[in-house]
Structure formats: C-alpha cells, structure tokens
Amino acid sequence: MIYRHVVFDLDGTLIDSRQDLADAANAMLASYGAAALPVADVVAMVGEGARTLVARALARAAVDADPDQALPRFLDAYDARLTANTVPYPDVPEVLARLHAHARVSVLTNKPQRPTEAILAALGLAAHVDAAIGGDSPYGRKPAPGALQALIARAGVPASETLMIGDSWVDVETAIAAGVDACLAAFGFGYPAVGPEHRARARFTIDAVTELLDRVPVARY
Numbered sequence: 074m075i076y077r078h079v080v081f082d083l084d085g086t087l088i089d090s091r092q093d094l095a096d097a098a099n100a101m102l103a104s105y106g107a108a109a110l111p112v113a114d115v116v117a118m119v120g121e122g123a124r125t126l127v128a129r130a131l132a133r134a135a136v137d138a139d140p141d142q143a144l145p146r147f148l149d150a151y152d153a154r155l156t157a158n159t160v161p162y163p164d165v166p167e168v169l170a171r172l173h174a175h176a177r178v179s180v181l182t183n184k185p186q187r188p189t190e191a192i193l194a195a196l197g198l199a200a201h202v203d204a205a206i207g208g209d210s211p212y213g214r215k216p217a218p219g220a221l222q223a224l225i226a227r228a229g230v231p232a233s234e235t236l237m238i239g240d241s242w243v244d245v246e247t248a249i250a251a252g253v254d255a256c257l258a259a260f261g262f263g264y265p266a267v268g269p270e271h272r273a274r275a276r277f278t279i280d281a282v283t284e285l286l287d288r289v290p291v292a293r294y
Contacts, residue, residue: 075176078230082239083182085261091116092158093148097151098130104146120241122208124185150222156195168282169201177228216246237254240264242271
C-alpha cells in the first residue's frame with residue numbers, strides 16, 4: 074500500500090506530555106483542596122478529551138464538582154505549562170520532515186485546538202504539518218470519524234491512501250470508522266491499555282517512529 078496522507082495522534086504518539094497533563098490535572102484538583110494523584114493514574118485517563126480527563130480525575134480524587142465547571146480550571150492550568158516538560162518523542166521532527174517531503178501530514182487529537190496548535194508551534198513541528206484538528210472542533214472527538222474525514226478532504230487524498238497512526242484504541246476505532254488503515258504506536262503511553270482486539274485490527278504496529286520510514290511507503294503528492 075502506498076500512502077499519500079499520514080495522520081498522527083498527538084499525545085503519546087508525537088509528544089510525551091505525561092508530566093504536564095498530570096501537573097495540570099493536579100493543579101485543578103488542588104483548587105478544590107484535593108490531594109494530588111500519581112502521574113501514572115492521570116496518564117491512564119488521557120485520550121478521550123479534556124472533559125473526560127477532568128471527570129475521571131474528579132471521580133478518582135473523590136471531589137464532588139461539576140466537570141463542566143472544573144474544565145476551565147484544568148485548561149487554564151494546562152495553558153500555563155503546555156511545554157514545561159513536554160517534548161517530541163525521539164526522532165519525531167526528523168521523521169515528520171521526511172514524510173512531509175513526500176506526503177500530506179495531518180494531526181488529529183482530542184486535545185483542544187488552541188493548545189494543539191501552540192504545542193506544535195513551540196516544539197517546531199508545525200512546519201511539517203499541513204492541518205491539525207482538535208477535540209473541540211465541530212466534527213466531534215475521536216473515535217467519531219468526522220474530524221478524520223475532514224482531514225482527508227482537506228488533504229485531497231482518498232481514505233484508501235491515508236494512514237492513521239496513534240497509541241490508543243481510540244485511534245484504531247477512528248481509523249476503522251473512516252475506512253482508513255491504522256498503525257499502532259507501541260512506544261506511546263496509551264498503548265498498554267489497547268486490548269487484543271484493537272491490536273489485531275491495526276494494519277501494523279511500530280516500536281519507534283523511525284520504523285515508519287521503512288514500513289510506510291509514501292508517494293510524492
């Protein structure tokens with residue numbers, strides 16, 4: 074299969090954002106007088122959007138608060154530390170640049186649009202990305218296929234020549250719903266929670282992002 078469009082998840086696929094997400098969640102909890110949660114506990118809540126993360130953190134910390142009212146507290150805390158500790162995974166900038174020389178490159182994440190764009194710019198990744206859609210867009214959050222379908226339309230490349238790369242079951246489900254091949258990133262922090270069914274439904278799995286250069290043949294757009 075020749076792919077002319079590669080779509081990446083963000084957290085756990087292009088960037089290691091665990092500490093900043095955990096710190097923001099714990100800052101939100103501290104505003105309610107709650108104790109901090111372990112980083113690993115917060116990381117396990119990531120992947121289905123900021124509101125879901127907030128709701129899970131509140132429940133785990135036994136805080137009786139409305140997630141919709143707590144969400145702005147989390148977002149404000151996160152905006153203050155977007156790249157305090159967040160870095161691209163090894164070789165990500167170089168791989169994106171090489172892929173972008175031959176194919177359309179997109180980012181699809183359940184992170185809100187504003188921090189998505191800010192992080193891509195701050196980490197020097199934006200220059201290698203044609204389009205990015207966050208989880209607060211009108212297209213809905215993954216695993217709903219609307220945002221991926223919108224990226225496919227923007228790229229002008231059919232679904233049959235598009236590859237979705239992510240570290241979670243959400244990414245596999247999104248790809249399937251949009252009729253796109255899925256690649257699982259086993260190096261990402263979401264991968265341990267991917268069950269056997271979703272691992273089997275991915276077209277292939279990579280242990281490092283550099284494997285894409287050998288495993289994903291791209292045609293010049």
